[in-house]
Amino acid sequence: xxVVSGRVRIDNLKENPNAKKxxxxxxTDASRFEGYSPVHHVNRDSVPTFVAWAEFENALxxxxxxxxxxxxxxxKRKAPPMMWLPGHNHSSAIAHIGTSEDRLxxxxxxxxxxxx
Numbered sequence: 053x054x055v056v057s058g059r060v061r062i063d064n065l066k067e068n069p070n071a072k073k074x075x076x077x078x079x080t081d082a083s084r085f086e087g088y089s090p091v092h093h094v095n096r097d098s099v100p101t102f103v104a105w106a107e108f109e110n111a112l113x114x115x116x117x118x119x120x121x122x123x124x125x126x127x128k129r130k131a132p133p134m135m136w137l138p139g140h141n142h143s144s145a146i147a148h149i150g151t152s153e154d155r156l157x158x159x160x161x162x163x164x165x166x167x168x
Contacts, residue, residue, distance in 0.1 A: 053101045054160055057113055057142050060090040060120045067111040091116065094123050100167035102133045104156055106140035113142065133168060135159050 062078055062085040064071040078088055086092050094101075101124055105117040117134075125131040137145045137156060149157035 053099050054163065055101060055103045055117065055120065056146060056156070056160075057105050057109060057117070058090075058103075058120070059110075059113055059116060061085075061112075061116040062088045063112070065112070069110055091120050091123050094120070095127050096129075098124060098127065100132070100163075102135075102160065102163040102167075104135040104137060104145065104159070106137045106142060106145045108139075108141040110142050130168075133159070133163055 059068075059070070062074060064074045064080065064082060064085070068074065074085075078085065101120075103117050103121050103124075105114050107114075109117075121132060121134045135156060140148070145156050148154055149160075
C-alpha cells in the first residue's frame with residue numbers, strides 16, 4: 053500500500069479544512085471516528101506500506117501520517133519505509149513525479165520493486 057499525504061485519521065476538528073465533508077460522509081458522532089480511521093486498523097499482518105507526506109501539508113495530515121508510521125512500526129516491530137518531503141505542499145509532492153525533482157516517484161518505484 054502506498055499512502056501519500058493521506059488523512060488516515062477521521063476527524064472533524066476545527067483545523068481540518070475538510071471537517072464539514074467528513075461530517076457529511078461519516079456523520080457528526082466523533083466517538084465513532086476512531087473505528088473508521090485507518091490508523092486503528094493496522095496489525096502485524098498489515099500489507100507492506102510506504103508512507104510519505106510533505107512539509108507544508110493541510111492541517112494534521114503530517115501528524116496522522118507520522119502516527120500511521122508509528123503504529124505500523126509498533127505492530128510489525130520494524131518501521132515501514134517512509135518519506136518526508138521538505139519544501140513541498142500537499143499537491144506539489146505528487147506534481148513533481150516524473151520531473152528532475154522526483155525523489156517521491158523514485159522511492160515509490162523502489163518500494164513497488166521491493167516492498168518491505
